[in-house]
Amino acid sequence: MLFDIPWAIVDLETTGGHIGRDRITEIGLIMLDGDQLRRYQTLVNPLQPIPPFIENMTGISNEMVQAQPPFADIAGALLPMLQGRLLLAHNVRFDYGFLRNEFRRVGLRLQSATLCTVKLSRRLYPQHFKHNLDSIIQRHGLQLPERHRAMADAEALLLFLQAAVAELGEEVVQEAIRQVLAQPELPPGVDAALVDELPDLPGVYTIWGEQDAALYVGRASNVRGKVVSQLAQDGKYGKEPSIQRPIRRIECQETVGELGAHLLEQRLLRELQPFYNHRSRLANDLCSIQLDHGQGEFMRPAIVYADQLDFSRTADLYGLFRSPKEARKVLAEIANGNGLCQSVLGVEALTSRKGAGCAGIGSGRCRGACIGKEAAPQHNMRLMQALARIKVKPWPFPSPVAVVETDEVTGVAVEHVFDRWCYLGSRAAGEQALAGTPSFDIDTYKLLDAYLKKPAEGSSLRLLG
Incomplete structure (x- = not known):
């Protein structure tokens, strides 16, 4: 026995390679429970045309699937055949992703462990360069009646496993399977059941x-995979903080699109103040820079705060900062990089010695505004030019807008409403009430600005009011 649990080889034919837009046209399934072997195969009506290229490659025509059941009609019977089994496929992410999306469309969830036979072939036969199914068939001399049909390709994988056992021995194949299946080990004290249902x-x-303390808030395209990786600290998803405190539960909120995930993450960070999230992301001292024209001829930057001034309705703001320390650091960098006077900019105080300039005079970083060598109009002009690069953009719309994100699999749409860079909340498309706390903050501004420069696929912008 190669596996300790029930397993199945699955192969699909589809209308194309896009996991969201394309649909399944044929399913081939070989189920193995110990020594018992069962087969299941069916054509599926994809409810969309099969492109000529795909028809020529697979031999499955629009006429062949026209009278066949759509996936929704077989989903209830198919799910028990797959759920809880180890699913094997050649490039398993493709087949598993298509199956999972088809089940999601009818309100069902498929959750199974998977094994990629491409990875298994590479581990068993590292001396070979190619590991696509045609190469494997040729390499092992597998005899098949046809190719590019679901059951035939599933049979090819079964023959490949049998050939590998005959050539290398069952123990070698089992060890290779264990290595391919190897999951990051959870640390002691973390119950695997906490992540199994994610x-x-x-x-x-x-x-x-x-005591219901929030330890960490994170965002992921694959929640279960990232949580396991983070808890095991295997580095697969980048450097995430190691959770050293006891974990009692893990909650997940699924999101329709990337923008919605960012907005939800930001809201939870503000509300929960999780212990292990970077403190700078939780800072609540939002400030910006305004130019003060009231003290002599020189324009002088002043730090202003969001809790004292409505940033969403204030023009001529320069930069958004999480703290006044960060704002002063940027001003110092602007002064050094543009020959501006740090004392005029308020970054440093002048010495009391008569006629002494700022610290930048001696190093040539200041052109002498502090000692009368540079006139105020010239200094002001250069200051305005330097600050222009970080000026907060004016709201580009005549009214509030909704960014609409649509799940291309389920068709569910969510609207995220903004006005003057302020996030007002989110709602299901067509609803009126908004969920979420209205806020203007640096993360929302950057997030929406980036979206407007490059809208995400599957989203649209709608003017309101």
């Missing part, structure tokens, strides 16, 4: 500790 879907997750 979805392999995009969303925002919250790790909770004792």
Whole structure:
């Protein structure tokens, strides 16, 4: 026995390679429970045309699937055949992704472990360069009646496993399978059941500790994969903080699109103040820079705060900062990089010695505004030019807008409403009430500005009011 649990080889034919837009046209399934082997195959009506290229490659025509059941009609019977099994496929992410999306369209969830036979072939036969199915068939001399049909390709994978066992021995194949299946080990004290039910879907997750303390909030395109990686600290998803405190539960909120995930993550960070999230992301001292024209001839930057001034309705703001320390640091960098006087900009105080200039005079970083060598109009002009690069953009619309994100699999649409860079909340498309706390902050501004420069696929912008 190669596996300790029930397993199945699955192969699909589809209308194309886009996991969201294309549909399944044929399913081939070989199920193995110990020594018992069962087969299931069916054509599926994709409810969309099969492109000529795909028809020529697979031999499955529009006429062949016209009278066949759509996936929704077989989903209820098919799910028990797959759920809980180890699913094997050649490039398993493709087949598993298509199946999972088809089940999502009818309100069902498929959650199974997977094994990619491409990876298994590479591990068993590292001396070979190619590991596509045609190469494997040729390499092992597998005899098949046809190719590019679902059951035939599933049979090819079964023959490949049998050939590998015959050539290398069952123990070698089992060890290779264990290595391919190897999952990051959870640290002691973390119950595997906490992550088993998390979805392999995009969303925002919250790790909770004792006494309902929020430990960490994160965002992921595959929540379960990222949480396992983070807890095991395997580095697969980048450097995430190691959770050293006891974990009591993990919650996940699935999201429709990337913008919605960012907005939800930001809201939870503000509301929960999780212990392990970077403190700078949780700072609540939003400030900006305005130019003060009232003290002599020189324009002087002044730090202004969002809790004292409505940034969403204030023009001529320069930069958004999480703290006054960050604002002063940027002013110092602007002074040094543009020959401006740090004392005029308020970054440093002048010495009391008569006639002494700022610290930048001696190093040539200041052109002498502090000692009368540079006139105010010239200094002001250069200051305005330097600050122009960080000026907060004016709101580009005559009214509030809704960014509409649509799940291309389920068709569910969500609207995220903004006005004057302020996030007002989110709602299901067509609803009036908004969920979420209205806020103007640096993260929302940057997020929406980036979206407007490059709108995400599957989203649209709608003017309101």
